[in-house]
Amino acid sequence: MKKLLFIARSVPRWVVLLVDLAINGASFSLSYFIVKQFEFHEILRGHFFIYTGVYVVMALLIFYLMRIHTGIIRYSNIHDMMRIFLAVALVSILYPIAVEFFVSRRYHIRSLNMPGVLIVNFFIASSQLVLMRTVVRGFYYYIKRTATGSKENVLVYGADTEAILIKQAIESSSTNQFVIAGFIETDASKINAYIQQVKIFHIRALGTLKAKKNIDKLILMNSQLTGPEKRSVIEKCLQVGIKVLTVPPSDQWVYGKLSIRQIQELRIEDLLQREPIVINDQNISSELSGQKILITGAAGSIGAEIVRQVLSFNPATVILVDQAESDLHEMQLEVEEKYPEVDFHIFIASIRDRNRMEIPFREFRPDIVFHAAAYKHVPMMEKHPAEAILTNVMGTKIVADLAVFFDVHKFVMISTDKAVNPSNVMGTSKRIAEMYVQSLSNIVQNKSVETITNIYNSWSRQFIFNAMHSKTKFITTRFGNVLGSNGSVIPRFRAQIEAGGPVTVTHPMITRFFMTIPEAVQLVLEAATMGKGSEIFVFDMGRPVKIIDLAKKMIRLAGLVPEEDIKISYTGLRPGEKLYEELLNSHEKTLPTHHDKIKIARVVPCCDEVVMEINELIGISRHGDDYALVKKMKELVPEFKSNNSEYEELDHAELGPALLQPEAAY
Numbered sequence: 001m002k003k004l005l006f007i008a009r010s011v012p013r014w015v016v017l018l019v020d021l022a023i024n025g026a027s028f029s030l031s032y033f034i035v036k037q038f039e040f041h042e043i044l045r046g047h048f049f050i051y052t053g054v055y056v057v058m059a060l061l062i063f064y065l066m067r068i069h070t071g072i073i074r075y076s077n078i079h080d081m082m083r084i085f086l087a088v089a090l091v092s093i094l095y096p097i098a099v100e101f102f103v104s105r106r107y108h109i110r111s112l113n114m115p116g117v118l119i120v121n122f123f124i125a126s127s128q129l130v131l132m133r134t135v136v137r138g139f140y141y142y143i144k145r146t147a148t149g150s151k152e153n154v155l156v157y158g159a160d161t162e163a164i165l166i167k168q169a170i171e172s173s174s175t176n177q178f179v180i181a182g183f184i185e186t187d188a189s190k191i192n193a194y195i196q197q198v199k200i201f202h203i204r205a206l207g208t209l210k211a212k213k214n215i216d217k218l219i220l221m222n223s224q225l226t227g228p229e230k231r232s233v234i235e236k237c238l239q240v241g242i243k244v245l246t247v248p249p250s251d252q253w254v255y256g257k258l259s260i261r262q263i264q265e266l267r268i269e270d271l272l273q274r275e276p277i278v279i280n281d282q283n284i285s286s287e288l289s290g291q292k293i294l295i296t297g298a299a300g301s302i303g304a305e306i307v308r309q310v311l312s313f314n315p316a317t318v319i320l321v322d323q324a325e326s327d328l329h330e331m332q333l334e335v336e337e338k339y340p341e342v343d344f345h346i347f348i349a350s351i352r353d354r355n356r357m358e359i360p361f362r363e364f365r366p367d368i369v370f371h372a373a374a375y376k377h378v379p380m381m382e383k384h385p386a387e388a389i390l391t392n393v394m395g396t397k398i399v400a401d402l403a404v405f406f407d408v409h410k411f412v413m414i415s416t417d418k419a420v421n422p423s424n425v426m427g428t429s430k431r432i433a434e435m436y437v438q439s440l441s442n443i444v445q446n447k448s449v450e451t452i453t454n455i456y457n458s459w460s461r462q463f464i465f466n467a468m469h470s471k472t473k474f475i476t477t478r479f480g481n482v483l484g485s486n487g488s489v490i491p492r493f494r495a496q497i498e499a500g501g502p503v504t505v506t507h508p509m510i511t512r513f514f515m516t517i518p519e520a521v522q523l524v525l526e527a528a529t530m531g532k533g534s535e536i537f538v539f540d541m542g543r544p545v546k547i548i549d550l551a552k553k554m555i556r557l558a559g560l561v562p563e564e565d566i567k568i569s570y571t572g573l574r575p576g577e578k579l580y581e582e583l584l585n586s587h588e589k590t591l592p593t594h595h596d597k598i599k600i601a602r603v604v605p606c607c608d609e610v611v612m613e614i615n616e617l618i619g620i621s622r623h624g625d626d627y628a629l630v631k632k633m634k635e636l637v638p639e640f641k642s643n644n645s646e647y648e649e650l651d652h653a654e655l656g657p658a659l660l661q662p663e664a665a666y
Helices: 002-006 013-035 040-045 048-065 078-107 114-147 161-172 203-212 228-240 281-288 301-311 325-338 354-364 378-383 385-405 425-446 449-455 461-469 489-498 517-530 547-557 609-621 626-636
Strands: 152-157 178-185 198-202 217-221 243-247 292-296 317-322 344-348 368-371 410-416 473-479 481-483 503-505 514-516 536-539 568-570 589-592 598-602
Touching: 013 048, 013 114, 048 078, 078 114, 152 161, 161 178, 161 217, 178 203, 178 217, 198 203, 203 228, 217 228, 228 243, 228 547, 281 517, 292 301, 292 354, 301 317, 301 325, 301 368, 301 517, 317 325, 317 354, 325 344, 344 354, 354 385, 368 385, 368 517, 378 385, 378 425, 385 410, 385 425, 385 609, 385 626, 410 425, 410 517, 425 473, 425 609, 425 626, 473 517, 481 517, 489 503, 489 547, 503 547, 514 517, 517 536, 517 598, 547 568, 609 626
Parallel strands: 152 178, 152 217, 178 198, 217 243, 292 317, 292 368, 317 344, 368 410, 410 473, 473 536, 481 514, 503 568
Antiparallel strands: 536 598, 589 598
């Protein structure tokens, strides 16, 4: 039986057609007998065999022309059933005409009580044909369930079309290892009802179902992850120890069918997703379409996503700049595969090399620059402050200066929430980079010959001339941690859970803002579109997430129990790390924009002398004296207070008069 069902391709179509004709003939005969009240003498005198034969011939023609026999019975659905009803109805309508013209007139046979027979036959024939397909389909799935060994009992979230699609897709898969034990709903009006012989249960029954039916998994579409009802179901599953699996929306199924490989475990990234962001694609398209765009850090987490989203807006040329050879090569392969028609160029370079970086600017003359290249790991930069300055500050300075020299239309810098009231070298380096970009924007706007000449005396006269005529708009975007970025906490927790623990958290009270990478880049593009120059755009990061809660949820998502199956240990704050991140400091406030998730930070203004001080800072970074370097950083950014760092002693020393005293926001 197993071989017949699963190895054979399907029953030959002519066999299905013969079975359908046999059912039609038998049902017509029964209808004839019923109308004649089983008076066999009258039946035989009434030319029963001729009438039945004509009906079978009519059914053969209609069923063949409508291709009723071509559907695979095990996959029959409501549309197949409706086609059967229509075919039987057509036979019933055309049959009296055929009898009248081809039988009664030719052979002078007296007419049968046609309406009575056909009405009775319609109900008998159609119901028997549908019943045959239903029985075969049910028998197929029953044998399939019992013939393929033990399977897991699972639940499906919802009681709608999506839930039914999931059930049908799982049951029709040849590699299926699941048995649908029930549907889970929060709508009380649907509870205890049935869908395709499967009961609908309330969310409150999850614990009972886990114990009685040995339920370990719940399946839902990943498009259902947003919204309070879905969240409550997921939270309840985690509480009772039921793993959550997701499947993509049906329009993403392979060749219209769900592949078992597409059933994935719910990730913490999915759980932290918020309502989708609505951006103005038309404005972004008008800004990027047909433009030459240069992206630094194009192989990094943010830079790569900028590349993907920018390419969707039909730019004229995209230049991908990064120093990571392998990652840039992978990015090149992805772009070649997904966007073969796009004119793009790969350029391996360090943003710290001015001569090297000048080449793509000179060759391609970009209209827009997205500057995402940076060092970002706090503990690493705390140990290597010179590298933080040379890359995050000097590298930004080089790219920004080149943007002015080649009259780039817009320069968009990717910053971080760690630049606000920084407690570490990395955050401070990004704040200084922000200050340089702001100062350069002011210099370009004011077009002071004396200031430009004093600051850029090492550059050519051509640069000074270009700076005087440049219309470059400098825009900064500031946001927090992104989910799934290279080196982020989530991949680390996942690896620790897979290894059996312990999961290490620095402090029980530490919190962070989180945003998905696509969400962050969407807002970057929107901010770049609306930016007029000199703004620092701050993104709505939602509510901060406690890292300990994040760790516990990830353990539960793996089907394990925190502190029982996987231990959690506290390692203490790392160098430069603080408990809470901020998006604004006490001297800043925001102004609204047309997008409710993007605000403009009104920051303390920078003076032109900042540029000279930054040049001095870069000079110090080359001498190998980390304490002198960090001391200068604290002079430039007075709010920089080291936390859990060897540089804390500098906060208690006399720093002298700071260059930038906090001023009231305006």
